[in-house]
Amino acid sequence: xxxxxYLPLVIAGLFGLTAPRxxxxxPPAAATWLLSVGGLIAAAGAAASLxxxxxxxxxxxxxxxxxxxxxxxxxRHEDPVLVPVAAASIAAVLVLAVRFVxxxxxxxxxxxxxxxxxxxxxxxxxxxxxxxxxxPRAFAVPGRPGRIAMSTGLLxxxxxxxxxxxxxxxxxxxxxxxxxxxxxxxxxxxxxxxLYRLPAAVALSVERWADEDAAATCDRRSVALALTGIATxxxxxxxxxxxxxxxxxxxxSRVRALQAPVARLSIWRVALLVGLLVxxxxxxxxxxxxxxxxxxxxxxxxxxxxx
Amino acid sequence: MRTRRPSGGxxxxxxxxxxxxGRPLTPGEVSDAVGGELAYTTVQTILTRLHxxxxxxxxxxxxxxxxxPVIDDAxxxxxxxxxxxxxxxxxxxxxxxxxxTLTPDEEATLAKLLGxxxxxxxxxxxxxxxxx
Numbered sequence: 001x002x003x004x005x006y007l008p009l010v011i012a013g014l015f016g017l018t019a020p021r022x023x024x025x026x027p028p029a030a031a032t033w034l035l036s037v038g039g040l041i042a043a044a045g046a047a048a049s050l051x052x053x054x055x056x057x058x059x060x061x062x063x064x065x066x067x068x069x070x071x072x073x074x075x076r077h078e079d080p081v082l083v084p085v086a087a088a089s090i091a092a093v094l095v096l097a098v099r100f101v102x103x104x105x106x107x108x109x110x111x112x113x114x115x116x117x118x119x120x121x122x123x124x125x126x127x128x129x130x131x132x133x134x135x136p137r138a139f140a141v142p143g144r145p146g147r148i149a150m151s152t153g154l155l156x157x158x159x160x161x162x163x164x165x166x167x168x169x170x171x172x173x174x175x176x177x178x179x180x181x182x183x184x185x186x187x188x189x190x191x192x193x194x195l196y197r198l199p200a201a202v203a204l205s206v207e208r209w210a211d212e213d214a215a216a217t218c219d220r221r222s223v224a225l226a227l228t229g230i231a232t233x234x235x236x237x238x239x240x241x242x243x244x245x246x247x248x249x250x251x252x253s254r255v256r257a258l259q260a261p262v263a264r265l266s267i268w269r270v271a272l273l274v275g276l277l278v279x280x281x282x283x284x285x286x287x288x289x290x291x292x293x294x295x296x297x298x299x300x301x302x303x304x305x306x307x
Numbered sequence: 308m309r310t311r312r313p314s315g316g317x318x319x320x321x322x323x324x325x326x327x328x329g330r331p332l333t334p335g336e337v338s339d340a341v342g343g344e345l346a347y348t349t350v351q352t353i354l355t356r357l358h359x360x361x362x363x364x365x366x367x368x369x370x371x372x373x374x375x376p377v378i379d380d381a382x383x384x385x386x387x388x389x390x391x392x393x394x395x396x397x398x399x400x401x402x403x404x405x406x407x408t409l410t411p412d413e414e415a416t417l418a419k420l421l422g423x424x425x426x427x428x429x430x431x432x433x434x435x436x437x438x439x
Binding site: 106107109110111113114117120121122123124125126127128129130131132133139140141142148149150151152155156158160163164167171179182183186221224225252255256259 | 387391
């Protein structure tokens with residue numbers, strides 16, 4: 001087995017480290033897609049690597065070798081993967097699979113609950129649901145159709161253009177299904193802890209995306225003002241407990257992004273991230289073929305021993 | 308009358324404006340509050356539609372009608388929203404929110420970034436008319 005089997009693991013680490021930073025300098029829509037789909041690919045590549053590494057040891061189990069007609073001795077002899085490495089890979093695959101499934105189940109339940117909320121929020125048939133709540137808040141509730149929820153406390157402090165900006169911002173979350181990108185990032189991070197920074201990076205990048213969409217319908221300054229106006233809130237808002245999302249530095253980087261000109265698509269940044277993922281996919285393919293060759297050798301040894 | 312924007316979006320704008328005003332508004336006032344680009348007749352149509360759907364109630368204000376949102380709905384909506392948020396974790400996370408918290412220092416930094424005089428309460432909306 002060649003070194004290519006370890007490459008997807010290295011790439012998952014590199015992707016997890018560099019993608020969140022590189023994405024900040026890309027237009028938010030491109031950044032979001034790269035982080036979410038790219039994260040899933042990186043996680044899948046690493047999982048495939050671990051599975052292949054682990055299988056060299058699993059294949060040495062007597063009943064499996066019997067039914068597969070391969071020679072355990074030949075496998076042990078030909079296989080360059082150390083037993084502790086293979087054993088650790090098996091353990092990792094099991095733990096990560098449990099994490100992935102748990103995260104998937106949790107998210108699905110939460111999204112179903114959000115769907116139920118979206119169809120149950122009064123007034124029925126309206127896009128906007130107003131919440132009787134003095135704290136300034138706004139939400140995009142994913143559903144069919146999704147709903148925008150704004151608190152009375154928020155509506156009272158916003159100027160006309162800011163109100164417009166918040167509606168456009170939340171509508172962008174719903175139209176572009178940002179919750180699915182976030183789900184992808186959460187699943188990728190569950191499947192591979194090297195990608196632990198992706199959920200926060202995607203959360204920031206979908207906010208920037210919605211900010212840009214809002215800025216397209218009014219102006220960048222109104223969005224920035226609405227953003228800080230809400231984020232700053234009032235004293236009461238800060239004490240009210242359940243305040244969500246955006247960490248303070250997120251708000252700052254969003255305001256900075258709104259004050260800067262629209263980020264341009266940098267081909268080399270995209271190429272770097274896409275290139276990493278392509279290398280990972282090719283490496284998995286190589287390693288799979290290596291493993292197949294290994295077991296073919298062991299099967300040949302089994303047959304000659306029988307003769 | 309057909310407009311480019313989806314009518315659901317316009318209904319949201321009108322509903323939000325009614326809530327922001329905090330008092331019943333006539334179609335003319337709604338038109339002002341929503342912004343210049345909406346024709347008076349469009350506003351009238353949207354208000355009628357909202358009224359038919361039961362999202363607003365109509366009162367007589369002199370010779371015109373004045374509209375205000377149905378307040379009970381907001382209490383119920385807040386209750387349902389809170390029920391989901393209180394479950395925390397993923398349940399709160401799937402509701403992408405526009406809200407964050409800031410320390411006074413961070414507030415000051417942001418205010419400086421925007422070149423705004425720093426005041427703790429950001430309420431200085433143009434359509435502000437005291438509810439009394």
